[in-house]
Amino acid sequence: MKQLIRSLCVAAALLGTPAMAVNPDEVLDDPALETRARDISAQLRCVVCRGENIDESNAAIARDLRLLVRERLQEGDSNTQVVDFVVERYGEYVLMKPNTSGANLVLWAAGPALFLAALVAGGLYLRRRSNAKDGAGALNADEEARLQELLKD
Structure with missing residues (x-):
């Protein structure tokens, strides 16, 4: 056994x-x-x-x-x-593990650099969006009247 x-x-x-x-x-x-x-x-x-x-x-x-x-x-x-x-x-x-020198250094650094750039761009977008005026998309009186007229039809 x-x-x-x-x-x-x-x-x-x-x-x-x-x-x-x-x-x-x-x-x-x-x-x-x-x-x-x-x-x-x-x-x-x-x-x-x-x-x-x-x-x-x-x-x-x-x-x-x-x-x-x-x-x-x-x-x-x-x-x-x-x-x-x-x-x-x-x-x-x-090579299974390429060298991290010369032109390859650009390739090794490109991923983290693009990730950081995306984080900064996303942060700036969210910051601008939160600072935007609340009434920026509101309709004026003429636009409101026209909208009501179109909705009645």
Whole structure:
């Protein structure tokens, strides 16, 4: 009975983990290099799947990127050199967490800046509305008479 419970717990744990798309033929023999490859792959976005890193994606381009990362590691590149090579080749979009420098700083700051601008504009609108004269929309005597005449018809 205990063996059955353990088996069910192991099966539940395996089913609850995200599926990795790394094929057995891609895995490096050196465990240290494979660990480094997995760390780098977690930082790189699949250009087809967008929301998945290259280890989670089954797309052909993700496989090519996984093989490229492992190839560069076997050639002796550092993690930074591998990431820089991939970014140079595919652009900064391939990073799961883009840099917050240069032109990207504008993109990072645009959201909060627009939110603050909307808050200020909304506050100014509400302030003007509350300061408006109460009778600004009232009808004069001629308009009131014309309205009553139209409503009688």
